[in-house]
Amino acid sequence: MFSKSYTLLPQGDCPKTPGLFVDPVSFTQRGPHKGFSFDNIPNVSENDFTDASQGWLSWICNLIVIFFVYFFTFITFPVTGWFVLKTVPNYQRIVAFRLGRVGPPKGPGIVLVLPLIDQWQRVDLRTRAFNIPPSQVITLDGGELLVGADIQFRIWNPVMSVLSVQDLNASTRMTAQKAMTYLLAKRTVREIQTQRVKLGEYLVTDINEMTRPWGLEVDRVELALGSVLKAPEQSPSAPLTMPPAVPGLEDLTDPIQQLAMHFLGGIQQPQQEDCITFTDELSSAAQNVMATPRSVEELLDAVKLLLSEALVHQVGACFQFDVSSENGQHHNYFVDLSQGSGAAGAGSLCREPDVTLSMSDSDLLAMFQGVLRPFSAYTSGRLKIQGDIDTAMKLEELIKLLQK
The missing domain is CATH 3.30.479.30 (Band 7 domain)
Structure with missing residues (x-):
């Protein structure tokens, strides 16, 4: 009865592999999906709307009823045209049940829906x-x-x-x-x-x-x-x-x-006590004298001792620090690890820095000493980062070297 062909909408690419809830054995076998719990329905997935369960007597009765409805609609067309003609946009389809049996979807354009014997439903195909x-x-x-x-x-x-x-x-x-x-x-x-x-x-x-x-x-x-x-x-x-x-x-x-x-996970060191290494005046090999920095300038002096071409090659970025003091003054410092052996000092860079970090001087000292977790400072607003976060993560290498 439904001889009109119907082309399914294109389905996206989906890997032909069983998922978490699919039996691999049943997935490879051909047959109807398990989602259908009833048998007397057309094979919609194969675009076959023929109804094999319909007997010859039911088929004749359907034809008689459909003929009379078509005839009644034709002779009263100027009036019934407002009720039987439906406009379907391109993003919708109409699924019609004629005398209880489903047919191919209708649309887009103007479609005919017969009165009394057709029950229809609009389906939106948009995402x-x-x-x-x-x-x-x-x-x-x-x-x-x-x-x-x-x-x-x-x-x-x-x-x-x-x-x-x-x-x-x-x-x-x-x-x-x-x-x-x-x-x-x-x-x-x-x-x-x-x-x-x-x-x-x-x-x-x-x-x-x-x-x-x-x-x-x-x-x-x-x-x-x-x-x-x-x-x-x-x-x-x-x-x-x-x-x-x-x-x-x-x-x-x-x-x-x-x-x-x-970026901040590896900086979880306990607070270190001040340590001073004295030099031996009679020794020919000089030893490092290292103390915990008390100011940002001392911190920069300690950073300058760690600069090397290997660190520049590993980091490859420059950082600008906007530091505010307790008396309300603002100072700028930079650590350039993008070229040569690196550089560090007060002031601003001649070029645009890759990352700009804004914080107080006490928080900056505490972060490089391992007392303040940068994670807590960042989430609480005490540390502000402007620029690429992935580039800011590279500063971890310098902090690790300073804490050794």
Whole structure:
């Protein structure tokens, strides 16, 4: 009865591999999807709308009823034309059920919907989005954190979306939340924070394996990381764990946490006492006399002793420090590790610095001495960074050398 051909909308590239919730054996076998729990429906996925369950008597009755409806619509066309002609835009399709049996989707353009015997529903093919609210996830290393997600999907088969699921948005949201929880439970906290994009791609594949029988396809999944509720357990079996969270700073966003782990994670030394090494007047080899700097100028003198071509080759960037004192005065200092053997001193650089750090003189001394964690200073606003954060991370090499 439905002999009109129908071409499915193009579906995006999706790896032909089973996901987390798909049986590899059943995935390779040909046959109907498990999402259909009833048998007497057309093979929509193969674009076959013939109804083999319809007997010859039912088929004759349908033809008689459809003939009379067409005849009634034709003779009263000036009036019924306002009710039977529907305009379908290019981003929509109409799924019509004629006497209870589904047919190919109609549109775009002007389509005919018969009165009394046709029940129809509009389906929007545009990309839509929803978000999964942050939920608690227990990771592989024993940590607990809040993770949400932003998901974009579109319908590529309007007939399957109407036949297979009643509430498409709610079903997709529940499926995506279950797949996200299952995947993140097999990862550590640090893997989740550093591999967020890759985990989103894995979720796209897993969700598509489950929602393909519904006629929809997930285009993008972007994880939204929340606060760390419980720090991961430090054990030899879990080497990829992040350091314990700072009290009062657990609800920080992902970029700040990555900054703390990479750039500021290694600067967690206890406060060192003042140490003085005396020289032997009778010794021919001079020894270093090193004391804890009491001012920014003394700190610069200590930095100048560490400058070398190897450090410049390793860092390759210049830094500008805007330092404010307790009396309200502002001073500028620079550390140039971009050329030669490096340079450090007071004033401003002749060229534009790669990174500018703004803080007080006491905080600057405390940071280079290991007393103040730069992570806490950055998140509390005592340290402000202008420029590329990845370049600022390279300053860690100089701080490590100064603390030795």
